[in-house]
Amino acid sequence: MITTKGLTKVYRSRGREVTALDGVDLHVREGEVYGVIGQSGAGKSTLIRCVNLLERPSSGTVTVAGQDLTALAGRGQRAGAELRRARSRIGMVFQHFNLLSSRTVQANIELPLEILGVSGKERERKALELLDLVGLADKAKAYPGQLSGGQKQRVGIARALAGDPKVLLSDESTSALDPETTRSILQLLRDLNQQLGLTVLLITHEMDVVKTICDSAALMKGGRVVESGTVSELLATPGSELAAELFPVGGEPSGPDRTVVDVTFHGDAATQPVISQLSRTYNIDISILGAAMDTVCGKQVGRMRIELPGRFEENVVPIGFLREQGLQVDVADVQTPAPAAALLKEGAK
Amino acid sequence: MTWAEMQPLLRDACLDTLFMVWWSTVYAVLGGLPLGLLLVLTDRGGLLQNVAVNKVLGAILNLGRSLPFIILIVWLIPFSRMVVGTSIGPSAAVVALAIGAVPFFARLVETAVREVDHGLVEAVQSMGGGTWTLIFKVLLPQALPSLLAGLTTTVITLIGYSAMAGAVGGGGLGNLAITYGYQRREDALMNVTILLLIAIVTVVQIAGDLAVRRLASRGGRQAAPVGLRRLLPARPKPAAAGTAAVAAEPEPALDKAV
Numbered sequence: 001m002i003t004t005k006g007l008t009k010v011y012r013s014r015g016r017e018v019t020a021l022d023g024v025d026l027h028v029r030e031g032e033v034y035g036v037i038g039q040s041g042a043g044k045s046t047l048i049r050c051v052n053l054l055e056r057p058s059s060g061t062v063t064v065a066g067q068d069l070t071a072l073a074g075r076g077q078r079a080g081a082e083l084r085r086a087r088s089r090i091g092m093v094f095q096h097f098n099l100l101s102s103r104t105v106q107a108n109i110e111l112p113l114e115i116l117g118v119s120g121k122e123r124e125r126k127a128l129e130l131l132d133l134v135g136l137a138d139k140a141k142a143y144p145g146q147l148s149g150g151q152k153q154r155v156g157i158a159r160a161l162a163g164d165p166k167v168l169l170s171d172e173s174t175s176a177l178d179p180e181t182t183r184s185i186l187q188l189l190r191d192l193n194q195q196l197g198l199t200v201l202l203i204t205h206e207m208d209v210v211k212t213i214c215d216s217a218a219l220m221k222g223g224r225v226v227e228s229g230t231v232s233e234l235l236a237t238p239g240s241e242l243a244a245e246l247f248p249v250g251g252e253p254s255g256p257d258r259t260v261v262d263v264t265f266h267g268d269a270a271t272q273p274v275i276s277q278l279s280r281t282y283n284i285d286i287s288i289l290g291a292a293m294d295t296v297c298g299k300q301v302g303r304m305r306i307e308l309p310g311r312f313e314e315n316v317v318p319i320g321f322l323r324e325q326g327l328q329v330d331v332a333d334v335q336t337p338a339p340a341a342a343l344l345k346e347g348a349k
Numbered sequence: 350m351t352w353a354e355m356q357p358l359l360r361d362a363c364l365d366t367l368f369m370v371w372w373s374t375v376y377a378v379l380g381g382l383p384l385g386l387l388l389v390l391t392d393r394g395g396l397l398q399n400v401a402v403n404k405v406l407g408a409i410l411n412l413g414r415s416l417p418f419i420i421l422i423v424w425l426i427p428f429s430r431m432v433v434g435t436s437i438g439p440s441a442a443v444v445a446l447a448i449g450a451v452p453f454f455a456r457l458v459e460t461a462v463r464e465v466d467h468g469l470v471e472a473v474q475s476m477g478g479g480t481w482t483l484i485f486k487v488l489l490p491q492a493l494p495s496l497l498a499g500l501t502t503t504v505i506t507l508i509g510y511s512a513m514a515g516a517v518g519g520g521g522l523g524n525l526a527i528t529y530g531y532q533r534r535e536d537a538l539m540n541v542t543i544l545l546l547i548a549i550v551t552v553v554q555i556a557g558d559l560a561v562r563r564l565a566s567r568g569g570r571q572a573a574p575v576g577l578r579r580l581l582p583a584r585p586k587p588a589a590a591g592t593a594a595v596a597a598e599p600e601p602a603l604d605k606a607v
């Protein structure tokens with residue numbers, strides 16, 4: 001639904017150059033919620049603003065719903081009619097809501113429809129319908145200044161949906177909200193994604209957001225996408241930084257010459273008594289350093305960090321046993337010499 | 350001089366002053382609003398970025414603002430004669446007042462429009478809004494309270510300028526104060542004139558502030574305009590308090606950031 005190819009953005013100001021995006025290839029499939037996560041300054045906002053060409057990429061292409069937007073951009077600062085029409089089919093929500101304080105809630109939602117040239121009656125009908133959808137039917141005549149942060153963002157979402165977009169872009173839409181409101185807004189986005197088949201590209205610096213609603217995620221660092229994929233793919237990728245962040249387990253080895261292993265289990269494997277089997281079969285003592293069960297994108301996932309006596313070379317067979325049981329096994333880097341760890345990752349692939 | 354003698358003089362002078370202020374305000378808005386907007390739009394990063402136009406326009410407006418008004422009037426005498434056929438009287442004064450007020454108001458418009466949050470412009474661009482939409486549905490409505498406050502300041506400045514114009518033959522209350530109050534030592538008339546000027550200025554300021562406050566009471570304004578703040582120093586502003594509260598909310602889950 002959204003594809004970027006080799007997207008690069010270089011800001012030039014007074015002789016200095018900042019490469020905010022450095023060859024970003026992103027592929028967001030229709031109907032999914034795709035999260036881009038990264039630290040402040042990683043280039044997330046630049047990326048999402050390039051998707052609807054609020055920011056003109058220095059090079060690369062952006063395709064939304066099969067339409068090459070970069071081709072519509074033209075040369076000058078101003079957006080041509082075709083680009084503006086394409087934008088009206090892409091909704092956008094913002095961290096600071098960006099509602100017009102001079103207009104009522106209803107008039108804010110009607111604004112995109114005014115731009116589209118929809119008649120007054122039809123605008124009103126649509127605005128009230130959208131307000132109902134986001135649960136603010138009683139706030140039509142209020143001004144944004146009279147609403148709470150969460151309510152403002154609901155209005156922002158209703159406004160973004162006014163043009164019946166297929167795609168919704170969200171730039172840190174929950175970052176200015178408290179945790180509870182964040183959850184309710186994320187739930188709303190999830191519902192809209194499922195009810196309307198809306199494709200959502202959201203950027204955030206909060207792992208919880210990705211964990212709660214994303215089907216896929218990408219990690220950005222210094223203007224590049226360093227990891228991406230569906231959440232299950234990521235969780236199944238040995239050594240994935242996103243997976244580790246999505247689902248961290250801690251625990252330090254109790255001494256030298258131990259092998260620390262992270263075991264991840266999805267679905268069925270969670271019910272097998274694998275650890276006791278392992279212990280009995282190979283007659284070894286296993287310590288559990290840390291463990292957690294969690295729901296990631298609606299799926300039960302468990303993670304456990306265990307410690308086996310002896311170095312890795314002595315534990316090849318038990319680790320093989322765990323893999324045979326359909327578990328994902330990562331030998332943790334803790335106290336393992338770096339080259340060996342790298343080799344292991346290669347071997348695991 | 351008796352009150353009966355003063356009354357017709359005062360009435361005529363008042364009408365002349367109102368005539369000068371009204372028409373010069375009309376021209377100040379007609380000229381200053383588009384010029385102030387243009388100044389913002391053509392600036393670097395603006396919607397109609399055009400550095401050359403911006404520089405030239407800025408220089409002209411600065412020139413108009415840096416000339417002392419009294420010099421401007423004298424300098425414009427030939428021009429006034431050309432436009433309205435005379436260089437004395439209220440009509441002639443309106444020419445100079447308008448030309449003096451346009452750059453003044455234009456700069457206030459510029460400030461007011463610049464204050465509009467760029468996020469709003471982006472939001473409306475993201476829905477496909479073009480330059481006209483942005484001007485008429487975002488920039489002007491959002492800047493309206495500041496524009497009204499600027500207009501109030503302009504009108505009050507024009508009342509002062511019109512009195513100066515009176516000194517060089519423009520008519521109005523200024524003229525009355527000079528010719529009768531100063532040259533003929535009619536102290537009573539002088540004092541009444543001053544009271545009238547104060548009354549007019551006060552009425553304009555209160556009316557302007559009321560209008561601004563009405564707009565601001567819709568809530569969500571980032572800050573009350575200057576005029577309002579001056580009149581109501583101690584009153585807590587709900588709008589500003591709301592904004593502060595939002596800003597002060599902790600950013601949740603920052604510790605969980607990647």
Ligand SMILES: Nc1ncnc2c1ncn2[C@@H]1O[C@H](COP(=O)(O)OP(=O)(O)O)[C@@H](O)[C@H]1O
Pocket residue numbers: 011012013018019020038039040041042043044045046047
């Ligand atoms: N308009 C701009 N001019 C110059 N540099 C910019 C501009 N916008 C963003 N940048 C720079 O680009 C980088 C990425 O910024 P941004 O996309 O906002 O990051 P994020 O949203 O991930 O915090 C930063 O180093 C930032 O300073």
Ligand SMILES: [Mg+2]
Pocket residue numbers: 044045046172
């Ligand atoms: Mg950002």
